[in-house]
Amino acid sequence: MSSTPRLILASNSPRRRQLLTELGLSYEIRLREVDETYPPHLHRAEVAEFLAAHKAEAYRPDLAPDEVLLTADTIVCLDDDVLNKPADEAEARAMLTRLQGRAHDVYTGVCLLHGDGRRTVFSDRTQVHFRALSPSEIDFYVRTYQPLDKAGAYGAQDWIGMVAVTRLEGSYFNVMGLPVHRVWEELQKFGVG
Template identity: 75%
Template sequence: MLTDLGLAYEIRLREVDESFPPTLRRAAVAEYLARHKAEAYRADLAPDELLLTADTIVCLGDEVLNKPADAEEARAMLGRLQGRAHQVYTGVCLLSGDGRPPMVFADETTVHFGPLSTEEIAFYVERYQPLDKAGAYGAQDWLGLVAIERLEGSYFNVMGLPTHRVWAALRALRQL
C-alpha cells in the first residue's frame, strides 16, 4: 500500500510483545499497540527518519479477537463472526527521529459478514493462513470475497492500514 501511495520506505522487522493492559477498549488497544511498536525502534531512528507502525485488531463488542492460537480457535472465531457485524480498528503511530512527539491515531471500520457454513469455515482455515490475522481472517483473501457483505469505513483499514489517514498525517507533518 505504501508503494501504491508513491512513498519511499524501508521495512525493518523486530519482535515486539503485543499484549496490552486489560482496561483498554477498542481503538485505545490499537493505538497502544502501534505506539508500543514504535517505541521499540525509537533509539535506532536517525534525526531525518520517520517511522510508521500500525496494529490492527478485530472487536466483537468490547472483546478483542486477537490472532488465533490454533486452527480450532480460528474456526471458533469465524463461527462467532459469521452472520454478524464487527469492528476493525487499526492504530497508527508516526514517530520522527528528530524528537517531536509521536502522532498516534486509529481508524474504525464496521464489517458486516454474511452467514458461513461450518464447511466454508473449515475450508478457509485449512487452505489459508488465519493464524497470523486478527479475527482469523483477511479481507483481501477468499473469506473476504465470500463473507463481507458490506463495509462502513475504509477497506484499506481492514487490510491493515488506513491509507487515507496516513496520507493526511504525512501531509500535516510536511513529509509529502
C-alpha cells in the first residue's frame, strides 16, 4: 500500500475537475451511470448528501485499499422545491424564470470513501441572490450557454453569474459544484492533500 492514497474523482463535471486541479491535487477520473433518484421524504441538504453517498456506493466494489473516492451532487432549492438539471431548454427557461428576482439555496453533498472502508458524508449550503431578469436575458443565456448539465439551469461561473448574482452568502465554489474549503479539510483526514 502506498503512503499517500490515490484520489479518484467520480464526476463528469468539468467544474469539479477544474477545482481539484486548482487545489493542486492529482486525481484519476472514473465514470459510471448511477441512478440519481432519491426518496421523496428527504429535504434539501439530505437530498444532496444522499445522492453523493449513493453514487459512492456504486464504486465501492472496485475501490482499491489505497484509493479515496470523491463523489458529489449539487442541487438548487427554491423554497422546498429541488431544481435538478433541466430536461430541455423550455424547462431551463422555466427554472430561471422562477429563480430570477429571488434568493435560493445551493447545496452540494460530498462523499469521501476510502478503500479501507472509512467514509464521510457532508454538505455545504450557499444562499444565492438573483436580480430580476428579462425574458430576453433568460433566452440569451439558455441559447448561448446551454445550461442543461447544471442544477437549477445555471452556472455561477457563466455570463448569468456575472449579470444576475447580486450576493452570495457562503462559498462561491460550492455553487460551482464543490465546497473546496471543506473538501480540502476532509481529504487531509484521509491522507490526501
